[in-house]
Each structure stands twice: as structure tokens, then as C-alpha cells.
Amino acid sequence: MxxxxxxxxxxxxxxxxxxxxxxxxxxxxxxxxxxxxxxxxxxxxxxxxxxxxxxxxxxxxxxxxxxxxxxxxxxxxxxxxxxxxxxxxxxxxxxxxxxxxxxxxxxxxxxxxxxxxxxxxxxxxxxxxxxxxxxxxxxxxxxxxxxxxxxxxxxxxxxxxxxxxxxxxxxxxxxxxxxxxxxxxxxxxxxxxxxxxxxxxxxxxxxxxxxxxxxxxxxxxxLDLSSSSGESENIEFLRVKAIINLIRADGVIEEEERIFFKNMLQNASLSKDEISQIRESLQSKSKLPVDFKVLAKHPDEVVSLMVDLVSVAKRDGNFHITEKMYIKQVGQALNLDAADVEEMMSVVV
Incomplete structure (x- = not known):
């Protein structure tokens, strides 16, 4: 910052x-x-x-x-x-x-x-x-x-x-x-x-x-609210990968989504190596690996990631079924109550 x-x-x-x-x-x-x-x-x-x-x-x-x-x-x-x-x-x-x-x-x-x-x-x-x-x-x-x-x-x-x-x-x-x-x-x-x-x-x-x-x-x-820069970068890297997995959930990457990826990578606090890993992984159809156990240890990060996922999924006004399924899977991996996840996804703006 x-x-x-x-x-x-x-x-x-x-x-x-x-x-x-x-x-x-x-x-x-x-x-x-x-x-x-x-x-x-x-x-x-x-x-x-x-x-x-x-x-x-x-x-x-x-x-x-x-x-x-x-x-x-x-x-x-x-x-x-x-x-x-x-x-x-x-x-x-x-x-x-x-x-x-x-x-x-x-x-x-x-x-x-x-x-x-x-x-x-x-x-x-x-x-x-x-x-x-x-x-x-x-x-x-x-x-x-x-x-x-x-x-x-x-x-x-x-x-x-x-x-x-x-x-x-x-x-x-x-x-x-x-x-x-x-x-x-x-x-x-x-x-x-x-x-x-x-x-x-x-x-x-x-x-x-x-x-x-x-x-x-x-x-x-x-209580120490701060975290080491290494941990912060690692967590942000995990969040970015989870968001990319969400956008790719329907199996298709539109041009608008490629632009979104580019903007996200430019603005996120990632190392050159982390950016390279993401760019390489985008060449395949496999999901990017995300260690949700790391995120689950930080309540603030859990809330932030779920907000990110719901917000990105709804950004174009079309909340695809595969996006909902992925968000539910992430919620489960983060030990969230299924009802809480459903309710968060149901928010209408």
C-alpha cells in the first residue's frame, strides 16, 4: 500500500x-x-x-x-x-x-x-x-x-x-x-x-x-492485526487463483474475461513468479490449485474471498449455475455454513 x-x-x-x-x-x-x-x-x-x-x-x-x-x-x-x-x-x-x-x-x-x-x-x-x-x-x-x-x-x-x-x-x-x-x-x-x-x-x-x-x-x-508481506502476497495469490477458477467455471473464456484477467493481474500485489504461474496455467483447462486451508485460518480473508467471488460472478448480471456450484464448493472448503453461502449468493443489487 x-x-x-x-x-x-x-x-x-x-x-x-x-x-x-x-x-x-x-x-x-x-x-x-x-x-x-x-x-x-x-x-x-x-x-x-x-x-x-x-x-x-x-x-x-x-x-x-x-x-x-x-x-x-x-x-x-x-x-x-x-x-x-x-x-x-x-x-x-x-x-x-x-x-x-x-x-x-x-x-x-x-x-x-x-x-x-x-x-x-x-x-x-x-x-x-x-x-x-x-x-x-x-x-x-x-x-x-x-x-x-x-x-x-x-x-x-x-x-x-x-x-x-x-x-x-x-x-x-x-x-x-x-x-x-x-x-x-x-x-x-x-x-x-x-x-x-x-x-x-x-x-x-x-x-x-x-x-x-x-x-x-x-x-x-x-492482537496484532498486521501480517508479514510474504503471507499477504501468498493469500492474495490464492484469492486471485480462486477468482480465475470461478470465471473459467463454465469452460469458456470470453474476450471481456481476458481483459478482466489482465486488469486484475496488473493491480494485484503478486510477484513476477506468481504472475508467470497464472499465465502458464491459463493455457490449460485445469483448475488452478488453491490451498483453502491457508485462507480458512484467517476469518477476514474468508469473508473477503466469498465477497470477491459473489461480486465477480454477478458483475455481468448473469449468475451462471457453474459459478454457483464453484462458490458452494469454496464455501465448503472454507468450513462455511451452506445456508450462509446460499444467502450471500441470493443478495440482489
């Missing part, structure tokens, strides 16, 4: 962090008023709540005119924040549907959301048997976890087709990404609210605790 792109990425994270600091509290107060005025909302099933918010976020995303890369994401930051607002609202509504509205706090909301992004929420929520223990977060702890979340959201978005090297698929990409992540957050909320929720040390939501956490108590202190 160049210096200018890195600067834009840092700016995105900073703006997300700033906007999200008050978002969890404001959404909580907002939903309290809504539920007080409409008690019947708590009678909705968790699954119907998840479906409604997921579809709504996909619609928001599908209207976005996105240019690739950090500049594009910076331009659609208001839409990203709207999506997150809806995701937090969804978590609250799911909690209410389980009769847990009295224990919902900003810590619970943030713990659910960040846990679903592939990051541990140990600084906020702790599993003890069948009970979820909630830690009261001081301002400094909350700020650090918010920074973690904004970094994770930015990473996930820019690693996917929303990023720089897959032109022409931005709207589909962000729709698929927001739909999938909304469903994952919804599932996380169900898992949390199905259990008993209490406050660590017999505290209550109104208690004002000191910040006695140590580095090992905080998710942010111990």
Missing part, C-alpha cells in the same frame, strides 16, 4: 472511531424509546429480525456508487455508518426478543458486534459455563475496543472486492459484504442472548468501575 493510500486508510479508521464512540449509546437509547412505544416489537423472532436488517443493509449498499480503494470507501463512510447503526439496532432488538432488554448496555452491544468480526471480545464479554459475564468498560477501555472495531471493519472492506484490484464490482461487493456481516452479527447476538447474562463481580450496569485491566485483559493490547 502506498503512502497516500495508507494515509487515507488511517483517515477512514480515525473517522469511523470518532463516529462510533457515541453510536452504541445513542442506538441503545433510541431503541429503548422505540420498544417502549411499540411493545409488540419484542414478540418478533430473532431470525426474522436478522433477515429484515440483513436485507435492509444490502439495499443500502446496493445503491452506493463505489470507486475501488480507500478513496471509494472514504466517500461512502456515511453508508458504512448507517449499516453499522442498523447492525447495532438489530443486536438490541434480538436482545429484546429474548427478554433481555434490561441487561442490554453499550458494553453488551459492542461485545456482540466485535465478537462477530472475528476478534475476541474478552475485554467486554466472558463466557463462564452457561453464563455470559459482562465487564463494565471505562472510557479508555471502550475507546480502545472501538478503535479495534474500526480497524477491523476497514480491513475487511478493503481486503475484499471493495478494494483496489477488482474493477466494476463495487456495489455488489459492498452489498454482499454488509449482508453477510449483518447475518454474522445477528447469529452472534442469538448465541449471547440465549444464555444468562450477568455482571462480573456482582456489579450492575449502573456501577462505575475503575479501569484495573492489564494488557492481557484487553483485546486490543494483544
Amino acid at each position: 502506498g503512502q497516500k493510500e495508507q494515509s487515507l486508510t488511517d483517515k477512514i479508521q480515525a473517522q469511523l472511531s470518532e463516529q462510533m464512540m457515541g453510536l452504541f449509546e445513542s442506538v441503545m437509547q433510541e431503541r429503548k424509546v422505540v420498544h417502549r412505544s411499540n411493545p409488540s416489537l419484542a414478540q418478533q423472532s430473532a431470525d426474522s429480525i436478522i433477515g429484515s436488517y440483513s436485507n435492509g443493509n444490502a439495499v443500502i449498499s446496493g445503491t452506493v456508487g463505489l470507486i475501488p480503494g480507500p478513496m471509494g470507501m472514504l466517500a461512502v463512510l456515511p453508508e458504512i455508518l448507517k449499516i453499522m447503526h442498523n447492525q447495532i439496532s438489530m443486536v438490541y432488538d434480538i436482545g429484546a426478543s429474548y427478554g433481555k432488554e434490561t441487561v442490554i448496555t453499550k458494553e453488551v452491544l459492542l461485545g456482540v458486534v466485535i465478537g462477530a468480526t472475528g476478534t475476541g471480545a474478552a475485554s467486554l464479554l466472558v463466557m463462564k459455563g452457561s453464563t455470559i459475564l459482562v465487564k463494565r468498560a471505562t472510557l479508555s477501555t471502550f475507546q480502545r475496543v472501538i478503535a479495534q472495531l474500526s480497524g477491523r471493519v476497514t480491513q475487511q472492506a478493503l481486503k475484499s472486492a471493495i478494494g483496489k484490484w477488482l474493477p466494476g464490482v463495487g456495489a455488489v461487493a459492498i452489498a454482499a459484504w454488509s449482508y453477510y456481516m449483518t447475518r454474522q452479527i445477528g447469529k452472534q447476538a442469538k448465541e449471547i442472548f440465549e444464555k444468562e447474562i450477568s455482571w462480573e463481580g456482582n456489579t450492575t450496569p449502573s456501577d462505575d468501575l475503575e479501569d484495573n485491566t492489564t494488557p492481557s485483559d484487553n483485546v486490543l493490547e494483544d
Whole structure:
């Protein structure tokens, strides 16, 4: 990533962090008023709540005119924040549907959301048997976890087709990404609210605790979001090969697809040797080898690859049956739930 792109990425994270600091509290107060005025909302099933918010976020995303890369994401930051607002609202509504509205706090909301992004929420929520223990977060702890979340959201978005090297698929990409992540957050909320929720040390939501956490108590202190350049290049190489296999799934490579290949290879961060391997393999009809076990170790990469595949498959408006079959096979290789894969493919933009 160049210096200018890195600067834009840092700016995105900073703006997300700033906007999200008050978002969890404001959404909580907002939903309290809504539920007080409409008690019947708590009678909705968790699954119907998840479906409604997921579809709504996909619609928001599908209207976005996105240019690739950090500049594009910076331009659609208001839409990203709207999506997150809806995701937090969804978590609250799911909690209410389980009769847990009295224990919902900003810590619970943030713990659910960040846990679903592939990051541990140990600084906020702790599993003890069948009970979820909630830690009261001081301002400094909350700020650090918010920074973690904004970094994770930015990473996930820019690693996917929303990023720089897959032109022409931005709207589909962000729709698929927001739909999938909304469903994952919804599932996380169900898992949390199905259990008993209490406050660590017999505290209550109104208690004002000191910040006695140590580095090992905080998710942010111990998690290294960076990866070595070698690993990043290897993973991107795997992703490119998977995308090429998808495009070749119907057995025919059209001229438009050859141009797409050329643009992708020019913009992807691949070594000369990796590019040579791909060009040589394109001369045969065999699938390029992809070690999905490597990708499966990285939750962000799993999400990004699935978003890439769905976005590329839908870029021309014709979602071929062989493309669907290949995406299902990839999902299985990445240990994804078959229903999640089906739902991601069903997103309409």
C-alpha cells in the first residue's frame, strides 16, 4: 500500500472511531424509546429480525456508487455508518426478543458486534459455563475496543472486492459484504442472548468501575492485526487463483474475461513468479490449485474471498449455475455454513 493510500486508510479508521464512540449509546437509547412505544416489537423472532436488517443493509449498499480503494470507501463512510447503526439496532432488538432488554448496555452491544468480526471480545464479554459475564468498560477501555472495531471493519472492506484490484464490482461487493456481516452479527447476538447474562463481580450496569485491566485483559493490547508481506502476497495469490477458477467455471473464456484477467493481474500485489504461474496455467483447462486451508485460518480473508467471488460472478448480471456450484464448493472448503453461502449468493443489487 502506498503512502497516500495508507494515509487515507488511517483517515477512514480515525473517522469511523470518532463516529462510533457515541453510536452504541445513542442506538441503545433510541431503541429503548422505540420498544417502549411499540411493545409488540419484542414478540418478533430473532431470525426474522436478522433477515429484515440483513436485507435492509444490502439495499443500502446496493445503491452506493463505489470507486475501488480507500478513496471509494472514504466517500461512502456515511453508508458504512448507517449499516453499522442498523447492525447495532438489530443486536438490541434480538436482545429484546429474548427478554433481555434490561441487561442490554453499550458494553453488551459492542461485545456482540466485535465478537462477530472475528476478534475476541474478552475485554467486554466472558463466557463462564452457561453464563455470559459482562465487564463494565471505562472510557479508555471502550475507546480502545472501538478503535479495534474500526480497524477491523476497514480491513475487511478493503481486503475484499471493495478494494483496489477488482474493477466494476463495487456495489455488489459492498452489498454482499454488509449482508453477510449483518447475518454474522445477528447469529452472534442469538448465541449471547440465549444464555444468562450477568455482571462480573456482582456489579450492575449502573456501577462505575475503575479501569484495573492489564494488557492481557484487553483485546486490543494483544492482537496484532498486521501480517508479514510474504503471507499477504501468498493469500492474495490464492484469492486471485480462486477468482480465475470461478470465471473459467463454465469452460469458456470470453474476450471481456481476458481483459478482466489482465486488469486484475496488473493491480494485484503478486510477484513476477506468481504472475508467470497464472499465465502458464491459463493455457490449460485445469483448475488452478488453491490451498483453502491457508485462507480458512484467517476469518477476514474468508469473508473477503466469498465477497470477491459473489461480486465477480454477478458483475455481468448473469449468475451462471457453474459459478454457483464453484462458490458452494469454496464455501465448503472454507468450513462455511451452506445456508450462509446460499444467502450471500441470493443478495440482489
